[in-house]
Amino acid sequence: MYSFVNDYSEGCHSSIMEALQKTNMLQTAGYGEDEYCAQAKEKIRRALKSDCEVEFLVSGTQTNFTVISHILKPYEGILGVDTCHPEQHEAGAIEATGHKVITVPNVNGKLTAEAVEKTLREHLESPIMIHTVRPGLVYISNATELGTVYTKKELTELHEICRKYNIPLYIDGARLGCAMASKECDYEFSELSDLCDVFYIGATKMGALFGEAVVFNDKKLAENFPYMKKQRGGLLAKGRLLGIQFSCLFEDNLYFKLADYAVKQAQRIQDALIENKIPLLVKSSTNQVFPILTYSQQQIIAKDFGFELWEPIDDEKSSVRFCTSWATDEKQVDRLIEALKLI
Amino acid sequence: MYSFVNDYSEGCHSSIMEALQKTNMLQTAGYGEDEYCAQAKEKIRRALKSDCEVEFLVSGTQTNFTVISHILKPYEGILGVDTCHPEQHEAGAIEATGHKVITVPNVNGKLTAEAVEKTLREHLESPIMIHTVRPGLVYISNATELGTVYTKKELTELHEICRKYNIPLYIDGARLGCAMASKECDYEFSELSDLCDVFYIGATKMGALFGEAVVFNDKKLAENFPYMKKQRGGLLAKGRLLGIQFSCLFEDNLYFKLADYAVKQAQRIQDALIENKIPLLVKSSTNQVFPILTYSQQQIIAKDFGFELWEPIDDEKSSVRFCTSWATDEKQVDRLIEALKLI
């Protein structure tokens, strides 16, 4: 049995494990005031060609609610798509900090500039405006929950609308590496410095044991953020663990190499699905693929491979998810492709 | 330069590092649904000789606010001493979940049953009771912030008052191992099952990279706690990291052995201080010691050793803290003791 259930089934890339081991008995300052964190921040700034502010946190949900509750006023909410992580899979974490998640329908997992403008305009023009929640931040994830990736044009349009209404654009980058590795991605990593106001570089799903790096392109948004890290539980006593891991990932482009590998494996699976005329819920360009399989097809595959049930389609079939990562065994992908041919 | 600044300057005990390495490429279920977490919970239950509920979280502040906000009603607060961690060092984390921290003066860092009863009685007898915050949980830490340890009699009295008023007693065990290793500790680890309603076994400061294990003696208090872990950011995708670490620590009593070592080293320092007639802020029986040093004495020691400034006494002197851990180098303790003789 080999698992394609998710991209966090294994530990971390060997170079990270080695670095953790090598540094294990060194004494450093606590709470991220160590040299490894400083180094990692510097490497990220260099990769982004930007003098941005970088802050490390532990997990994705924690990153979302800490950043969002730091930026919003108490009467503001975030605006995202109906399928977005804070709406669907964070157990009400944003609301627990006092803020509404306002949603609009997704288009292939994405938020459109039109939908954002319509929502913002409707709010401002409403005669009962103060009885409704003011959108105070636009939330997108890249790659999206459906494995799709924003184009440069799409990000630029979103950012322009946000600027017009003076609202920051935030990118949840839990799988940002995979977005960058997608063939649909027509921009460099460093261009993210201009394409949004704040984003995070996810590492939990991209080769680390855990860890997310928040990048504040707009440094004003970072003001006093360290208080929030502490208050919201994201400040590790041994903060260096985050510095060491990100330092590895941003050495010699490891982060992007691991992403390339993960995306390549998933795309091999998707190509095989297409070749075998198996329908897709959505065409993904990253490390998650979403075939629609009958329940009997699923039973066959499930003998040898783990995957995730996604959403029911009808009584006979549902979409499922196959997920790859930096840790995926290429030979198991070969085996899966063979198995898919036979169903 | 050798640091006695805190007990989280290094990584983790070698057996944990080895276990992390050995399991690194194994595939497991996410979010703590793996066998390592199951094993670790079972080992903790065995050590406690109890059928308690065990839940893992990442850091101490996160554990405090997640447990406390899970237990309290919106109109309740916690009751602790003025020096307690949530009051002093958690950046308002408890208040951020909507709850007041009600404080009474500490006695050697400890909360007394008398003070608890007085506060609870005053609340209940107040003619304007509903205008004041109802204490809904009694918070203590063991060892305390001042390195002192509750006796069995003290815990029993506190627990009795809590039961009388139907309020749970919660022990913050960030340094619980050190409490158990103290010569003042006149109870077994397993007796904690009866001495309080919920507590946590701290690992961040006791040999792990990170991690705290919440033990619900009163299993009703644990109901639906997993939602809270997710909502408050404490549910790691690679949850097994917590299982692996606690499984090591509760194998062959490692947790307690590491604590014994840490306490032994600190007590050697404290003995040397007493021998040299250096006054103490408080007599500690655990891994933190608090001499009062003149600023010129501090300058001498600071040439070779790191320590923490604690509180100013007057223009000439202050208390400082020397902290040891499982990782402390015994030879460096020897050197420190020599240095203390010369000031």
Next chain:
Amino acid sequence: MYSFVNDYSEGCHSSIMEALQKTNMLQTAGYGEDEYCAQAKEKIRRALKSDCEVEFLVSGTQTNFTVISHILKPYEGILGVDTCHPEQHEAGAIEATGHKVITVPNVNGKLTAEAVEKTLREHLESPIMIHTVRPGLVYISNATELGTVYTKKELTELHEICRKYNIPLYIDGARLGCAMASKECDYEFSELSDLCDVFYIGATKMGALFGEAVVFNDKKLAENFPYMKKQRGGLLAKGRLLGIQFSCLFEDNLYFKLADYAVKQAQRIQDALIENKIPLLVKSSTNQVFPILTYSQQQIIAKDFGFELWEPIDDEKSSVRFCTSWATDEKQVDRLIEALKLI
């Protein structure tokens, strides 16, 4: 110009004004501990033929967030229709207390038992249940935002589902009087004691200056509610103002008489609309009616009457709302009916 914009354009019914005046210089205890509050609670209990708990609050939004945040656990949300007041018109008040508003599509403004069961079942059956918000209370308003009224069968089915899943059913009764006066209402006021777990009797829109009376059929849900009233800002120093007003409204069935009057006037308007073949957004049976008028028709009516724009239909027309109340001038209704004939 006469306003049909809403049902809170005037002050209060004359009998309330007289009572306020008559009692003005009497000395009473503060914070609702006075005899008028006691009397009013007793009258409400008598009208409901029930030994329920009654608590007074000031306004509707305040009542909703105070009751809801009192009942829910931190990881729970409320379940309501997409058009419900907390979702649309309370400026994020529920979320500000930490809770998500989970919505399903409305059917004529109403929530169906099927939709509730589907949502509850999906939550419980979800493999990632703890990553989603647990519905902890079912919220409906009666009359609804669209002026429609739940039948006894509908309420019974909703309540059964709620009981099955052990979740309270809460009725927002901002316009409860009008619901009771509706010809669609096939139950007595006192039957509300069995048809839900908690509801509020709205007075702001039903003859009082302000005030809402929360009725806890399930008295366990009322436990310690007075702390919440204080904490959430709903405890008036001169709490008797609420007692005096509700005492008037529940004397000699005044509350229901005023509602009958309001509904009768609105239904006269709706009958005239139907007679004149003017389409309706929804057929209302209470004090709000929702014709669809072209913008040129609206211009004509707007010369003499105020009304509220509801929702745009297309470039030429929109729905609008005419609202009546206990204070509506019957002769102005006559005039409006005449005017509607001419458009």
Next chain:
Amino acid sequence: MYSFVNDYSEGCHSSIMEALQKTNMLQTAGYGEDEYCAQAKEKIRRALKSDCEVEFLVSGTQTNFTVISHILKPYEGILGVDTCHPEQHEAGAIEATGHKVITVPNVNGKLTAEAVEKTLREHLESPIMIHTVRPGLVYISNATELGTVYTKKELTELHEICRKYNIPLYIDGARLGCAMASKECDYEFSELSDLCDVFYIGATKMGALFGEAVVFNDKKLAENFPYMKKQRGGLLAKGRLLGIQFSCLFEDNLYFKLADYAVKQAQRIQDALIENKIPLLVKSSTNQVFPILTYSQQQIIAKDFGFELWEPIDDEKSSVRFCTSWATDEKQVDRLIEALKLI
């Protein structure tokens, strides 16, 4: 039996009752968008000789938590004295909005500039600053909980410290009229425009049925406040009730005349106490006086007069509070003075 228990035992001043009656059946816009609110705001601006922003709310606790949660960042708390209302008597309302109440000892009920500066400096100089709560607003009440009044020098010094640290100074004016009527008050009402950044003019205890007017001297602090009024439950549908009442109070200096009367009556009582050598807890200059009476003295007075138990002194005596208001009957004060002579 005549009550001196508090200053909210009666309804409202006759001129307010008349205005409510006279305007009762007029139709106005809802939610404070009416002409009476506009008028009242204008009158307050004129009295303050300032172009400030004015917003109405319903009650004192609501005003405190709405203003404070509007101004603070999530990682900030308020700084006040240990006896301040949010710390002692608001059921954790500030904490329920996520913020800590940081306290320092009071001096005659007052906060000193020294204590403020010390706290702010300690926070900024702390090596673990981000682990502690950042003071984000200085809270005082005037008159204080003990009936004392800030001098111009005291307010000026507090405001200077606040400006130095870039933190707003907020005055809770539940009894602001009485402060202005005090002989210790050496500034005009209009000077409050410069002596703080935001304050509220309490009316609940000063002649109205209910109502508090928040004055934002610093208009930037008022930005988007209406959303908060709605979200926190302070936006009355019949908002005009607040406009009508404040319009009366600021017509022909009624507010100040009522305060003068209340203070005069209380001072007569205090003078009598002093004359009879009855010790005082504190010397008040406003409408509350705090004699220390033996329990047997209290029994005698309690036969004819209501008063409030304040704090126990020892087994034989306690302080008590006599409170007067605009509604106090002068003849009853005469009777009380006579009674005090005989104990």
